Amino acid sequence: xxxxxxxxxxxxxxxxxxxxxxxxxxxxxxxxxxxxxxxxxxxxxxxxxxxxxxxxxxxxxxxxxxxxxxxxxxxxxxxxxxxxxxxxxxxxxxxxxxxxxxxxxxxxxxxxxxxxxxxxxxxxxxxxxxxxxxxxxxxxxxxxxxxxxxxxxxxxxxxxxxxxxxxxxxxxxxxxxxxxxxxxxxxxxxxxxxxxxxxxxxxxxxxxxxxxxxxxxxxxxxxxxxxxxxxxxxxxxxxxxxxxxxxxxxxxxxxxxxxxxxxxxxxxxxxxxxxxxxxxxxxxxxxxxxxxxxxxxxxxxxxxxxxxxxxxxxxxxxxxxxxxxxxxxxxxxxxxxxxxxxxxxxxxxxxxxxxxxxxxxxxxxxxxxxxxxxxxxxxxxxxxxxxxxxxxxxxxxxxxxxxxxxxxxxxxxxxxxxxxxxxxxxxxxxxxxxxxxxxxxxxxxxxxxxxxxxxxxxxxxxxxxxxxxxxxxxxxxxxxxxxxxxxxxxxxxxxxxxxxxxxxxxxxxxxxxxxxxxxxxxxxxxxxxxxxxxxxxxxxxxxxxxxxxxxxxxxxxxxxxxxxxxxxxxxxxxxxxxxxxxxxxxxxxxxxxxxxxxxxxxxxxxxxxxxxxxxxxxxxxxxxxxxxxxxxxxxxxxxxxxxxxxxxxxxxxxx
Numbered sequence: 001x002x003x004x005x006x007x008x009x010x011x012x013x014x015x016x017x018x019x020x021x022x023x024x025x026x027x028x029x030x031x032x033x034x035x036x037x038x039x040x041x042x043x044x045x046x047x048x049x050x051x052x053x054x055x056x057x058x059x060x061x062x063x064x065x066x067x068x069x070x071x072x073x074x075x076x077x078x079x080x081x082x083x084x085x086x087x088x089x090x091x092x093x094x095x096x097x098x099x100x101x102x103x104x105x106x107x108x109x110x111x112x113x114x115x116x117x118x119x120x121x122x123x124x125x126x127x128x129x130x131x132x133x134x135x136x137x138x139x140x141x142x143x144x145x146x147x148x149x150x151x152x153x154x155x156x157x158x159x160x161x162x163x164x165x166x167x168x169x170x171x172x173x174x175x176x177x178x179x180x181x182x183x184x185x186x187x188x189x190x191x192x193x194x195x196x197x198x199x200x201x202x203x204x205x206x207x208x209x210x211x212x213x214x215x216x217x218x219x220x221x222x223x224x225x226x227x228x229x230x231x232x233x234x235x236x237x238x239x240x241x242x243x244x245x246x247x248x249x250x251x252x253x254x255x256x257x258x259x260x261x262x263x264x265x266x267x268x269x270x271x272x273x274x275x276x277x278x279x280x281x282x283x284x285x286x287x288x289x290x291x292x293x294x295x296x297x298x299x300x301x302x303x304x305x306x307x308x309x310x311x312x313x314x315x316x317x318x319x320x321x322x323x324x325x326x327x328x329x330x331x332x333x334x335x336x337x338x339x340x341x342x343x344x345x346x347x348x349x350x351x352x353x354x355x356x357x358x359x360x361x362x363x364x365x366x367x368x369x370x371x372x373x374x375x376x377x378x379x380x381x382x383x384x385x386x387x388x389x390x391x392x393x394x395x396x397x398x399x400x401x402x403x404x405x406x407x408x409x410x411x412x413x414x415x416x417x418x419x420x421x422x423x424x425x426x427x428x429x430x431x432x433x434x435x436x437x438x439x440x441x442x443x444x445x446x447x448x449x450x451x452x453x454x455x456x457x458x459x460x461x462x463x464x465x466x467x468x469x470x471x472x473x474x475x476x477x478x479x480x481x482x483x484x485x486x487x488x489x490x491x492x493x494x495x496x497x498x499x500x501x502x503x504x505x506x507x508x509x510x511x512x513x514x515x516x517x518x519x520x521x522x523x524x525x526x527x528x529x530x531x532x533x534x535x536x537x538x539x540x541x542x543x544x545x546x547x548x549x550x551x552x553x554x555x556x557x558x559x560x561x562x563x564x565x566x567x568x569x570x571x572x573x574x575x576x577x578x579x580x581x582x583x584x585x586x587x588x589x590x591x592x593x594x595x596x597x598x599x600x601x602x603x604x605x606x607x608x609x610x611x612x613x614x615x616x617x618x619x620x621x622x623x624x625x626x627x628x629x630x631x632x633x634x635x636x637x638x639x640x641x642x643x644x645x646x647x648x649x650x651x652x653x654x655x
Contacts, residue, residue, distance in 0.1 A: 040054040050270070052325050054325065055325040055453055057515040061519045061588070061589075064592075064596075109233045109236060109252075110274055110275060117234050118238075122235060123182055125227065132193075135196070136193075136196060138203055164340075165253055165312055169349060186247065187235050188235060188239040188241070188247040188251055189246075191233075191234075191236050191239065192250060194228045195254035196254065201224045202225060229255070232255050232258075236248070241282070244282050249279065249282060250309060253312060256276065256316075259272055259275065273324060279313070280313070280329045283309075283310070284330075288309060288337065289330070289335035290337060291337045299350065300352060300354050304340065304348060306337070310337045311370045314374050314377065315373060318377045318380065321384065325388075327385070327388060340371055341355055341358045341367065342367055343355070343365065343367060344359065369416065373443065375408055376447065379401070380446055380447075380450035383405065387456075392457060395467055395471070398458075402454055405451065406447075409443070416439040444481065444482075448478035448517070454471075455475040458475070459527075475520065476563070478517075479517040479518075479521050480563070482513060482514060482516075482517035483521070483567075486510075487569050487570075490576075514570075515589060518570045518589060522592055522593065522596055524559075524563050525563055525564065525596050560605065564600055564605045571594065574590045
C-alpha cells in the first residue's frame with residue numbers, strides 16, 4: 001500500500017533508510033520523534049478499581065482536552081462544565097449497587113451467590129418435555145429458510161456459535177438418551193442443557209417476533225433466565241468442573257455467553273473477564289491447545305469438535321481482551337491445534353474412523369467462517385500486542401503489519417461479501433447495499449479496528465510529518481468506515497427492517513467497536529477545532545493549534561466534512577440507542593458528541609458542503625433513507641430529539 005499524504009501533511013517525501021530484509025529501502029521514524037505516554041484509563045474508587053488500556057474508547061475520550069480543558073480528566077468534570085457529562089458521572093455511585101443487584105439476579109459462577117444442591121433437585125428443575133423441546137429448537141434454530149440476511153446474522157453470534165461448540169446431530173442423540181434415562185446422564189451434560197435453555201430464553205426476549213412463545217412457560221422470562229443460569233452453575237460445581245470432565249469447557253463457554261448477553265454490553269463487565277480467565281485455564285489444562293491427532297485416545301470426531309471449540313476460544317480471547325484493551329490470555333505460539341475442517345454438521349459423526357475430505361471453500365460453512373475470522377484475528381492480535389507495548393514500535397514495523405493485515409483481509413473477505421459489496425481495502429472505504437452481508441460487516445469491523453489500533457498513535461503527528469501521513473489517513477478512514485456500518489445496521493435493525501429481529505446481536509458484539517471509532521473521530525474533530533495537539537495519542541510535532549487551523553488544503557476540508565457528518569449520524573444512533581437510559585457509557589458518548597458538535601457548529605462546520613447529488617442518489621437507491629438532510633439540520637443538535645423520535649425523520653450524513 002503506497003504511502004499517501006493525509007490532510008495537512010507535509011509535502012516532503014518520507015525518509016528512506018537502506019538495509020531492510022528485502023534489500024530495499026524502509027520508512028523510518030524522523031530523528032527525535034517522541035510519543036508521550038498514554039497510560040490508559042484508571043477508575044479508582046473505594047468500591048472498585050478498574051483499568052482499561054489506552055486503546056479503550058473511554059481512555060481516548062478522556063484525553064480530548066476540548067471536553068475537559070482544565071483537568072484533562074472526564075472523571076473530574078464539574079457540573080459547570082458539561083452538565084450532561086456531569087450528570088452521568090454523578091450516577092457512578094449507583095453503578096456498584098446496580099451491578100450487585102444484577103449479580104444477585106443472574107448468579108455468577110465465581111460469586112457463590114447460589115446454594116449447592118443435589119442431582120435430584122437439579123433434575124426436578126427441568127421443565128416439561130414440550131417446553132424443553134421448544135427451547136432447544138430455539139437454541140439451534142435453522143434460519144436457512146428465512147431471508148438470507150437473517151441467516152447470515154444468526155451465524156455470527158451465540159445462537160449458531162452454540163452449533164459450533166455443540167455438534168447438533170450428536171446433541172440430538174444425547175438428548176433422546178437423556179429423556180430415556182435421566183438418572184444416568186452425566187451431570188455436566190445436564191449443565192449444558194440448562195445453558196442452552198438459558199440462551200434460548202434470552203434470544204426470545206430480544207426477538208419481538210418470537211416473544212409469544214414465552215407464553216408456553218408459566219414463569220417470568222427473567223426468572224427463567226436466572227433459574228437456568230443458576231442450575232447450570234450448580235451442575236458445574238456438582239460435576240467438579242475444575243477437574244475438566246467431558247462437556248465442561250463447552251458448558252462454561254455457553255455459561256459465559258449467557259452472562260455476557262445479560263449484562264450492559266457498553267460496559268466492561270468484570271465478571272465476564274474473570275470468568276474468562278478461569279475458562280482459558282481449564283481449556284489449557286484439558287489440552288484444547290494441542291491438536292487431538294497427537295493422542296490416540298482422542299477419536300477423529302472428538303478431535304474435530306475440540307478444534308471447533310478452540311476456534312471459538314481464540315475468538316473470545318481476542319474479543320474480551322479488546323473490550324478492556326488488556327493483553328490476551330492465550331499465547332498462540334504455544335498452540336498447534338489445527339483449523340476446523342470445512343464440513344457441515346451432518347458430514348461427520350462419532351462412528352467415523354477418519355474425517356471426510358473438506359468441502360470446497362465456496363460451501364460457506366459455519367466452520368469456514370470461523371476459520372477465516374480467526375485468520376484475520378491472528379493478525380489483529382499481533383497488532384494489539386505491538387500497540388500495547390510500552391515502547392513505540394518503529395514505523396517500518398507498523399507498515400509491515402498494516403500490509404499483512406490488508407493482505408489477510410483481502411484473502412478472506414471476498415467470500416463473505418454480498419454481490420453488491422464493493423471493497424477498496426487500501427483506503428478502508430466500502431459501499432454496501434442496505435442488506436449487505438452481515439458477515440462482511442463483522443470482518444470489516446475487525447479489520448478497521450485493527451487498523452486504528454495499529455495507527456492511532458500517529459493520528460496527530462500525521463498532520464505535519466510525512467512519515468506518518470499514511471497512518472493518519474488509514475486511521476481516519478477506518479473509523480469512518482466503522483460508523484458507516486453502524487448507520488447501516490441502525491437502519492436495518494429498526495422495526496420493520498430486514499434485521500429487526502437480530503438487532504440485539506450487533507449491540508452485543510459491535511457496540512464497543514462503534515464506541516471506539518466514535519471516540520477516535522471525536523479526538524480528530526477536537527484537534528481540528530483547535531484543541532490540544534498532544535491528546536492521548538502522542539505527538540511528534542510541535543505545531544500549535546493555530547497552525548492546525550491554517551491548514552486549508554482540499555484533503556483537510558474533505559476530511560473535516562466527512563468527520564463532522566459521520567459524528568452527526570453517530571450522535572443520532574447513540575441518542576436513540578435502546579441503552580441510552582440505562583448505559584452510562586452511551587450517555588457519556590452522547591454528551592461528548594453534543595458538546596463537540598455544538599462547538600463545531602459555532603465554528604462554522606455546519607456550513608461544510610453537503611453530500612454530492614450522486615451520493616444522495618446512491619444512498620436513496622440503496623434504501624438508507626427517504627430523504628437527505630442538508631447541513632442546516634445541524635444548527636442545534638438538541639433539536640434532534642430523544643430516543644423516541646422516528647429515525648425516518650433524521651438526516652443521513654453519508655461518508
